[in-house]
Amino acid sequence: MIRTFNTHKIRTSTELDGFWKIKNPQTKKEYELLVPGGAEAIMELQNFQGVLQYYREFELEQEQNMLFTFHGVSFWATVFLDEVEIARHYNAFTAFTAFVPSIKAGNHVLRVEVDNRFSEASSLHIPNDYFSYNAINRPVQMDVVGNEWIEYVHATPLEKNNGWEVQVTGQIHSLQLQQGMMAEIEIDGIKEMTQIAVDGSFVTTIELKKATSWSPQTPNLYFVTTHLLKDGVIVDDLIERTGFRSVKVSDGKILLNDKPVFLKGFCRHEDAPIWGNALPFEMMVHDIDILKHLNCNSVRTSHYPNDQRFLDLCDEQGILVWEENHARGLSEQDMQNPSFKIQCKECNEEMVLQHYNHPSIYVWGILNECASDTPYGRECYAEQFAQIRALDQTRPLTFASCKFFTDICLDLVDIVSMNLYAGWYHDTPPQIYVKQISEWVKRVGGQNKPLIISEFGAGAIYGFHDYLGRIKWSEERQADLLEEQITAYLNDPDVQGLYIWQLTDCKVCESWAEKRPKCENNKGVVDRYRRPKMAYECVKKLFESKDKIR
Structure with a gap:
């Protein structure tokens, strides 16, 4: 499954999910696994760091132009078709494509060389508080395209006038763009035609007098169907989906459809035993169910862009999303890596x-807990x-900042977000600490801006109990601290949203083992198998x- 809805009716699109071969070039051993998937699913390759080769065959009945889309490969990817390189990409959490013209009829081999090693060339993929898996962690698709496609x-x-209009923009890729090409856009039964510009772009506006708004309570969605026409004949299509909101x-509040919204949610990693960061769709559905059962209306995609299918589910279920780029805990020295800015x-x-x-995405976030307290960091x-x-x-x-009383970037944002672990990393009571932070924020660029507590929480090892002593890492201590933290933050009038760290426990790199029992970040309210803790x-x-407390 690429998305939760079909994105094409005209273009022929084939999912390349299913069994792939995998080869360790060092040992020459070969395995078979399901893609999306990776080394974590193979007993001999758990905790693997290095290069693996993923490959599969496919057959074409006739010569075709093909567009391959890899929705996520963790982390460096080099793609070969019949041993000819067709694409390179860095970053596990965004998609990339490879166009190959005039592939002959017959059998072909698609091979992906996946490298999850740390190196100087990688500024974002570093030893961190989550594990860097070797995987084709998201779906792969193969589309038949002509000389032009969307x-x-x-x-x-x-x-507009108590209703909605939609500005539709797009881009055409053409091997030889011709004059007179048109795009036909349809939303809610209303169609508009617009001409393709010489650079392949197009834009039009459609007024929708009867459209209803999207919100967590009423997550109404509309398909946006685009047809590309050449000499009056449809040659390609793309179906997207949107909601009107x-x-x-304004004045320290976050307004959704001009009404204040208070955010209640969790930070969430894409992580689970066996699958690693290649979560199956069923697990995504289950995570959404957990969020809704916990009375959440939001989720933070820490610390990277999430799978399109999970975002589709958030659209459908009315879960507001904070989505952020892939960068966590980088020092100024890390950010001075020559690759940092371009990556x-x-x-x-x-x-x-x-x-x-x-x-569902209401805010874009960047650079979690990086060097926002330095001049070079501010420049970035x-x-x-x-x-x-x-x-x-x-x-x-x-x-999300952790540079308490030293951050120099709060004037750059629309929403101020602070990661506060009162009661866990220090003993200052949360109701006092959040007030100190709030007053400081107002003096350094955060006046009249909403304040979100973007991380807070406490660790607990699933099944470890200390009913009387309630020591750290016990489920009792985690429940006590979360109750104290949540109550304090809900009672603070400056706070407009909460994200608990975190929804589920996650695996971490071994370099973090001294601070993370079991090589896991244990601050989830459920463990990696999604079993609830006391909290x-x-x-x-x-x-x-929340409303009663607040």
Whole structure:
């Protein structure tokens, strides 16, 4: 499954999921596994770091132009068709394509060389508080295309006269663009024709007088169907989906469709035993069910862009999404890596262009807990915010900071977000610490901006109990601290949203083992198998009673 809905009716698209061969070039041993999937699913290759070769055969009945899309390969990918290189890509969490013209009829071999080693060439993929798996972690598809095809279509909802209109923009890829090519766009039964410009772009606006808004309570969605016409004949199509809603920031509040919204949610990693970061769709559905059962209305995609299928589910289920680029805990020295700026720029562009149409995404985030307390760090934050604002003017921007009382970038954001672990990493009571942070934020660029507590929580090893002593790492201690933290933050009038760290436990790199029992970040309210800890019921009750507390 590529998306939760069909994206083509005209273009022939084939999913290349299923069994692939995998080969370790060092040992020469070969295995078989399901893709999406990776080394974690093979007993001999768990915790693997290195290069693996994933390959499979496919057959064409006639000569075709083919467009291959890899929705996620962790982390470096080099793609070969019949041993000829056709693509390279860095970053596990965004899609990339490879166009190959005139592939002959017959059998062919698609091979992907996957490298998850750390190196100086990699600025974002470093030893971290989550594991860097070797995997084709998201779906692969193969499309038959002609000499022209639709690269992307973006639908931007605009409020008009108590209703909605949609500005539709898009881009055509053409081997030889011809005059007179047209795009036909249909939304909710209304069609508009627009001409393709000489650079392959197109734009039109469609007024929808009867459209209903998207919100967590009413997640109404609309298909945006685009046909590409050449000499009056449809040669390609793309079906996207959107929802009509506005996101604004005003007087310290986050406004969804001009109404204040308070965010209750979790930070979530794509991680599970056996599958690693190649979560099956069924696990995504289950995670959404957990979020809704916990009375959440939001999720933070820490610390990277998420799978399109998970975002589709958030659109459908009314879960508001904070999506962020792939960068976590980088020092100024890390950010001075010669590859850092270009790799962030590529990740940002791919994230926004590929996920633009999801109405559930209400904010873009960048550079979690990086060097926002230094002049060079500020330069990086400013550059990336400017880049994203040029790509999307409809969503606010933020980043999660842990630079308490030293951050110099809070004036750059629309929403101030702080990671506070009061009671876990220090003993300051959360109700006092959040007030200290809030007052400081107002003095350094955060005045009249919403404040989100973007991380807070406590660790607990599943099944470890200490009913009387309630020591750290016991389920009792985690439940106690979460109750104290949530109650404090809900009672603070400046706080407009909470993201607990984290939904599920996750595997971490071994270099973090001294701080992470079992080589896991154990702050989930469920473990890696999604078994609830004691804190689960505490969070559920407090989130349910939010309005009463507040």
